[in-house]
Amino acid sequence: MNEIIKLKNISYAYSNTRDALTDINLTINKGEDISIIGHNGSGKSTLAKLIAALLKPKSGNLYFNNVEINNKNTNLIRDKVGMVFQNPDNQFIGITVADDIAFGLENRRIPRDKMSQIIEEYSKKTGIYELLNKEPATLSGGQKQRVAITGILAMSPEVIIFDEALAMLDPRGKNEILKLIKDIKKNNSDITIIRITHDLDEAFYSDRIIVLSEGKIVNDNTPTEVFKEEDKLIKLGLDLPFIVKLNKELLKEGLIDKAIYDFDLLIEKLCK
Amino acid sequence: MDKYILGKYVPLNTFIHRLDPRMKILSMILLMVAIFMPFPSWTFTFVMSGFNALIIFVLMLISKVRLRDIIIQLRSIWFLLLVLMIINIFLPPNGSIHIIAQSGNFKLYAESFMQTGKVMLRLIEMFGVAMILTATTSPQELTFGFGWFIKPLKKIKFPVEEVSMTVSIALRFIPTLIEETNRIYKAQSSRGVDFKHGNLKMKFKGLIALIIPLFVSAFTMSDDLAFALEARGYNPKAERTSYRVLKWSTKDTIWIILITLFAAGIITISAMHLDLLRHFFPKIW
Numbered sequence: 340m341n342e343i344i345k346l347k348n349i350s351y352a353y354s355n356t357r358d359a360l361t362d363i364n365l366t367i368n369k370g371e372d373i374s375i376i377g378h379n380g381s382g383k384s385t386l387a388k389l390i391a392a393l394l395k396p397k398s399g400n401l402y403f404n405n406v407e408i409n410n411k412n413t414n415l416i417r418d419k420v421g422m423v424f425q426n427p428d429n430q431f432i433g434i435t436v437a438d439d440i441a442f443g444l445e446n447r448r449i450p451r452d453k454m455s456q457i458i459e460e461y462s463k464k465t466g467i468y469e470l471l472n473k474e475p476a477t478l479s480g481g482q483k484q485r486v487a488i489t490g491i492l493a494m495s496p497e498v499i500i501f502d503e504a505l506a507m508l509d510p511r512g513k514n515e516i517l518k519l520i521k522d523i524k525k526n527n528s529d530i531t532i533i534r535i536t537h538d539l540d541e542a543f544y545s546d547r548i549i550v551l552s553e554g555k556i557v558n559d560n561t562p563t564e565v566f567k568e569e570d571k572l573i574k575l576g577l578d579l580p581f582i583v584k585l586n587k588e589l590l591k592e593g594l595i596d597k598a599i600y601d602f603d604l605l606i607e608k609l610c611k
Numbered sequence: 612m613d614k615y616i617l618g619k620y621v622p623l624n625t626f627i628h629r630l631d632p633r634m635k636i637l638s639m640i641l642l643m644v645a646i647f648m649p650f651p652s653w654t655f656t657f658v659m660s661g662f663n664a665l666i667i668f669v670l671m672l673i674s675k676v677r678l679r680d681i682i683i684q685l686r687s688i689w690f691l692l693l694v695l696m697i698i699n700i701f702l703p704p705n706g707s708i709h710i711i712a713q714s715g716n717f718k719l720y721a722e723s724f725m726q727t728g729k730v731m732l733r734l735i736e737m738f739g740v741a742m743i744l745t746a747t748t749s750p751q752e753l754t755f756g757f758g759w760f761i762k763p764l765k766k767i768k769f770p771v772e773e774v775s776m777t778v779s780i781a782l783r784f785i786p787t788l789i790e791e792t793n794r795i796y797k798a799q800s801s802r803g804v805d806f807k808h809g810n811l812k813m814k815f816k817g818l819i820a821l822i823i824p825l826f827v828s829a830f831t832m833s834d835d836l837a838f839a840l841e842a843r844g845y846n847p848k849a850e851r852t853s854y855r856v857l858k859w860s861t862k863d864t865i866w867i868i869l870i871t872l873f874a875a876g877i878i879t880i881s882a883m884h885l886d887l888l889r890h891f892f893p894k895i896w
Contacts, residue, residue: 358634393838414844418844418846420842421842424835424839424842428832429831430788430839431783432836433783434750434783436780438854441660444852445851445854446844446845446846446849447844448850450851450852454841454852458849474786475783475787491843538831
């Protein structure tokens with residue numbers, strides 16, 4: 340596998356008192372779907388912003404496609420890394436949906452004719468074509484996040500970072516966006532997804548989980564392995580995903596002989 | 612929100628809505644000049660004012676701006692008109708000759724009332740013109756239109772694009788901030804802050820309980836926004852393309868010619884210092 344993002348000995352501090360992140364070493368491969376979890380203040384959002392080169396590390400190096408990122412070539416990252424933020428309102432820049440999708444394209448000096456074409460194409464893909472002329476005040480949180488994602492997809496990124504992008508959504512909006520992320524991945528397996536989340540159910544379905552605590556990586560493994568160490572997670576102020584808890588109880592009761600982490604398969608098994 | 616009718620965009624699709632914002636801004640300026648042109652006699656002034664009003668009324672009909680909304684706007688300036696009337700009564704306009712009543716040294720002139728009436732008519736007309744513009748042109752279009760007019764300032768290194776961008780983001784965030792204000796208002800009310808009752812001091816205290824959280828949240832918002840702008844590759848110094856383009860069409864040209872002719876006509880008549888009514892109908896006057 341090709342590595343796309345590499346962090347080498349990265350540290351970051353908001354003030355002089357305490358490091359928000361200390362000595363982070365992390366390699367993310369092309370096409371990976373990875374979750375970064377941790378309790379509030381563990382530094383996971385800071386890490387996301389460092390990966391997107393929105394913050395400059397205090398020390399350490401960031402590599403994107405094997406090129407070291409410095410002050411002069413942040414545009415390498417800007418062009419290829421998209422970021423969806425937590426608050427749907429505060430990242431909505433355009434007066435209408437179409438204007439918002441166009442914003443990133445305008446910054447890349449795409450000619451107007453091509454821009455309309457791209458906007459039409461991607462808004463159809465994400466199911467917001469009917470909303471193109473709407474203003475943000477008339478949209479739901481889920482729809483606004485959908486617009487944000489469309490704006491990023493329109494720039495054909497290699498990496499999309501979801502920085503707590505589901506945290507402010509209602510369950511319905513949450514499911515919609517989860518499904519959309521799944522579809523994006525299905526249509527383009529080369530795209531790298533980084534989810535910053537404290538929703539463990541969401542994290543469970545990624546390929547790899549990175550656990551952050553006090554600005555340090557404390558675990559980096561597959562979901563099944565990470566969630567095996569329940570005590571460790573609870574100590575960090577985290578919990579187990581619902582499906583893991585369910586499987587544990589079912590195993591304890593002897594209703595299944597092997598953990599099944601797919602809801603449909605589990606239901607099928609139980610109904611037999 | 613209904614209080615702020617002046618400047619509120621009404622998203623309809625009338626003929627005037629579809630015109631180019633630049634042409635609408637220019638027309639507004641021309642019509643305002645026409646409204647404020649002076650004429651030699653009172654009768655003629657009112658006739659011309661009525662003529663202006665007629666044109667504006669027709670434009671209002673086309674753009675579906677209601678007269679009622681304009682009258683509502685006048686509520687906010689009736690006090691001003693009252694003061695103006697008092698000033699006019701005690702300091703009659705130059706050349707006042709028609710005395711209505713006299714008591715000792717004090718003379719009440721008819722011209723005092725005519726002057727007030729004239730100003731009031733002009734204000735109504737001005738509100739009418741402004742409302743036609745804002746009701747038919749979205750804030751975004753207005754920003755674009757004004758942005759086009761200030762483009763030449765780029766030559767003297769005025770940051771035209773940055774200003775346009777700032778204004779359009781500010782416009783975008785007005786509804787979000789209003790929503791936020793309502794949310795804080797409700798949150799603080801539920802904690803016992805009384806915004807509606809009590810004396811001025813208590814109301815002021817309530818206001819502080821509203822403004823400080825609002826500021827905090829506005830700063831968070833702008834912080835988030837700054838990251839979002841940067842993440843999407845915005846560079847204020849760099850050249851950008853534009854998704855929205857202004858399209859000047861033939862109908863805009865026709866309209867601007869018509870409005871220019873109208874305004875030019877009124878300005879010429881005014882500049883001639885001629886009372887046309889007396890000139891053409893000497894018998895009646």
